[in-house]
Amino acid sequence: MSTAIELAGRVAIVTGGTRGVGRGIARRFLEAGTEVVVCSRREPEELPAAGGRSALFLPADVREVEQIAEVVRVTRERFGRIDVLVNNAGGAPRADAATASPRFSEKIIALNLVAPLHFSQQVNAVMQEQEEGGSIIQIASVSALRPSPGAAAYAAAKAGLLSLTQTLAVEWAPRVRVNAVAVGMVRTELAHLHYGDEEGVAAVGRTVPLGRLAEPEDVGDACLFLASDLARYVSGASLLVHGGGERPAYLDAARGVRDG
Numbered sequence: 001m002s003t004a005i006e007l008a009g010r011v012a013i014v015t016g017g018t019r020g021v022g023r024g025i026a027r028r029f030l031e032a033g034t035e036v037v038v039c040s041r042r043e044p045e046e047l048p049a050a051g052g053r054s055a056l057f058l059p060a061d062v063r064e065v066e067q068i069a070e071v072v073r074v075t076r077e078r079f080g081r082i083d084v085l086v087n088n089a090g091g092a093p094r095a096d097a098a099t100a101s102p103r104f105s106e107k108i109i110a111l112n113l114v115a116p117l118h119f120s121q122q123v124n125a126v127m128q129e130q131e132e133g134g135s136i137i138q139i140a141s142v143s144a145l146r147p148s149p150g151a152a153a154y155a156a157a158k159a160g161l162l163s164l165t166q167t168l169a170v171e172w173a174p175r176v177r178v179n180a181v182a183v184g185m186v187r188t189e190l191a192h193l194h195y196g197d198e199e200g201v202a203a204v205g206r207t208v209p210l211g212r213l214a215e216p217e218d219v220g221d222a223c224l225f226l227a228s229d230l231a232r233y234v235s236g237a238s239l240l241v242h243g244g245g246e247r248p249a250y251l252d253a254a255r256g257v258r259d260g
Contacts, residue, residue, distance in 0.1 A: 010033075010083035010227075011035045011037070011079040012034045013037045013038075013071065013072075014026045015085075015115075016088045017086075017088060018042075020186070020216060021183065021186055021219050023216060025219060025220040027216075027217065028050075028217055028224050029084070029220070037075045039060040039062070040089065044057065056075075058070070062118075065118050068115075072126065082127060083127075083130075083227070085134070085135075085136045085137070086227075089115065091111070109157045112154055112158060133176050134175070135179070135227045136177070137181060137226050140162050140165075141154075146246075158182075165238065173235060177235040179239065180237070181223060184208070184241065184243055184245070185204065186216060187201060187214065201213065209244025214243060222241045
């Protein structure tokens with residue numbers, strides 16, 4: 001699927017861009033003509049590619065400030081600029097809030113909140129020197145907006161990320177725009193770990209008003225918009241990409257009472 005948004009000549013960094021949602025985001029930017037740098041702790045077997053072009057991979061643990069600085073340095077040295085940062089790296093295994101260890105919670109918050117702040121700081125320093133400024137996009141989650149049993153630290157970190165987005169948008173304006181994408185359920189190569197087999201994925205998809213889980217490229221399209229000149233007056237915003245959200249449980253409960 002081709003995109004109508006063209007970002008040729010621009011340079012984007014996508015953290016965690018080697019698989020899942022990040023890979024879909026990287027592919028969309030490549031299709032739009034962007035030079036794309038992806039980073040993760042492990043080198044992928046296959047790099048994101050589109051239109052005969054591949055992303056540049058740089059190894060980095062985004063929880064380590066020195067490794068963030070190296071990604072920023074190499075990207076600027078190679079391409080001369082950084083126009084877009086997508087803070088996508090994140091996630092968390094399921095954990096009961098009553099028994100999760102302090103170390104576990106600290107690591108989850110470090111990955112999902114502190115790392116995006118540090119990466120944003122490093123890239124902002126570059127963007128502020130550019131006449132065209134730049135765009136920073138935080139990949140958040142609907143978990144930040146509703147109860148998320150089994151993901152307390154993750155949800156709290158993503159809620160903090162939405163707050164961070166608003167503050168940075170004020171502090172770093174007018175040269176740098178900062179926005180967030182609050183993502184719902186996404187079908188990735190790891191979807192079976194959360195939703196089961198194909199039948200389970202389809203059943204979960206039917207609970208979404210639009211009738212399916214998101215594809216990684218759906219998130220990528222939202223990021224393309226926020227990075228483009230079409231969003232030139234959009235900053236400090238949180239864009240919901242969740243297919244309409246979730247059907248309120250009380251509707252089905254009330255219908256069950258009536259049917260009974």
